[in-house]
Amino acid sequence: MSGGSGTRLWPLSRQSSPKQLHALTSDLTLIQHTIARVNADGGAFVFADPMVILNERQLAPAQAQIKEMGRQGVSWIVEPCGRNTAPVAAVAAEAARARYGEDAMVLLMPADHHIDDEEAFRATAIRGAHLAQSGRIVTFGIKPTGPATGFGYIRRGDAVGDGYLVDAFKEKPKRDIALEYVADGRYYWNAGIFLFGAGAVADEMMAHCPELLRLSRQAVVDAVVEQDVIRLDQRAFEAIDGDSFDYAVMEHTGRAAVVPADFGWSDVGSWSALWEISDKDDAGNAVRGDVHLEDVSGSIVYSTALRVGVIGAEDLIVVATEDAVLVARKSDDQAVKKLVERLRNEGRLDLL
């Protein structure tokens, strides 16, 4: 799933060049890492060639990045518009079914997340695959490292296979509630990574969101295929009443299971989140690009091209692209979203 545009990483992340297309954590971009993660060496299971679902605007740069890393066999599914994750799941299942049959399993994951430990990721995916083989729709639950209020939570129920039944999905909580969740021990962060059989998810969608399923399938059946690019039918896809896979399926199905995951996950949802997972110097600074620091600590300084000098700063975010600069307190980085909103209101589409 490569359709998003993380506005909280402005000014780096833009509609035309969203966060998954940027090298944030290493010399590879997030989408390159995501593709590298699902290599053929999956142990007991074999990863098939990946399919990337994205929009037209991101197609060419994403293709160039995957070509650059020498990866063959990737296919591209182009959404004519954004309709959230449930149609993406339906399209992925339908495409996998068409190619590999009813028993094909789909590992659905965002292209803009960071996962530190690839081996652990694959081992966890295989645990999920065993559960999915028995008809479960699997979500991966990240063990909370703190009372985050920016994620939904999953409460586990009884054990099943290598995971647990899902007892409840919880919306993004207030801080005091999040503290309870963390203390409780049965709660996981909902990372939005899923694993399911193509047939199983279709069954559940038929039961819980049949119209969404029908239109998604129609969009695949009527797609325009050009070599390795599948352009979903615009009329069918646009007619879908968009919904998240969590809301449309996971919260209603009796087949939901959660597999605990501990592979160094981050949604890289903000500059401070990026700081958290970045390599840092002795003063706790994460630095990228042509940057010079003097008496700076606990800060993240990221420059794509410009020379950036920072003198005397603590816990600061400084980001410079070729047309915009952000300076913010690390504790304030959620305000970036507001700033982007303001740009939108001002009609500064060149900066979005």
Next chain:
Amino acid sequence: MSGGSGTRLWPLSRQSSPKQLHALTSDLTLIQHTIARVNADGGAFVFADPMVILNERQLAPAQAQIKEMGRQGVSWIVEPCGRNTAPVAAVAAEAARARYGEDAMVLLMPADHHIDDEEAFRATAIRGAHLAQSGRIVTFGIKPTGPATGFGYIRRGDAVGDGYLVDAFKEKPKRDIALEYVADGRYYWNAGIFLFGAGAVADEMMAHCPELLRLSRQAVVDAVVEQDVIRLDQRAFEAIDGDSFDYAVMEHTGRAAVVPADFGWSDVGSWSALWEISDKDDAGNAVRGDVHLEDVSGSIVYSTALRVGVIGAEDLIVVATEDAVLVARKSDDQAVKKLVERLRNEGRLDLL
């Protein structure tokens, strides 16, 4: 005098585009303000057409700026290299003498200073002109507004005409000494602005720095003149052992006088100095360019072209040009010089 390049205003001020060529305090650049200040309407005295002394690299942009403001009659004296201010004074005196005779008076002033009250400036210059007519070499003394350690000080002696004899010149003091100076009441900041008769200064230079005078004159006599541009002879000018006008003349001459000045002077010697003299919003922010602030106070944010967003900051300097960004605590802005030094050591001439 337009030869300097204020590195403390990096990244805006560069060798090829020093601070006098930038609009810092209004829509006019500092050199435009300097030219506008000496208009013909000088009251009892009439300002002749100004002469600008600068280097070859700055000639074309400076000419363009003066042309843009519609000012006629300016002539340009090009230094083949920098030799500090004493040769500049000698050249100015020689050029004025050649054009207007021995009695011509020279008002020698830096092109990169800010003067808030032009009327007061002209009135003060006229007081100085009266003293200079009587053979004095006049410097203007700025009444200190605080114990600055970045300026030299002048101690006044007995009254003479509209001013005082100079009792002593003092180097940039330590802070405790500066506090004494301010408390004393007889001390002024040395602003590096001078007024003297062309003949009088030549006499003094003959006495105190004859070789410097001889070579400076030679550089004028052998200059290559092309319309309104006078290119000083390279061989003669390069042979000069450079010195400041203060050291070479003012500290030795018995003719030094100081005229107290109160015209809102600033040398705009740092970003915090610019913040001091800038118009500020209710939160005490001085802002220029495509800038958006959120929860910011006491800061200066200056952008030439890029969009700059600042969220959550206090007493910060943020400067963005097309190729470099500076973020610094306002109290640290002298460290900018160090940063520029570092760039020089790294061989980053593109950024100097």
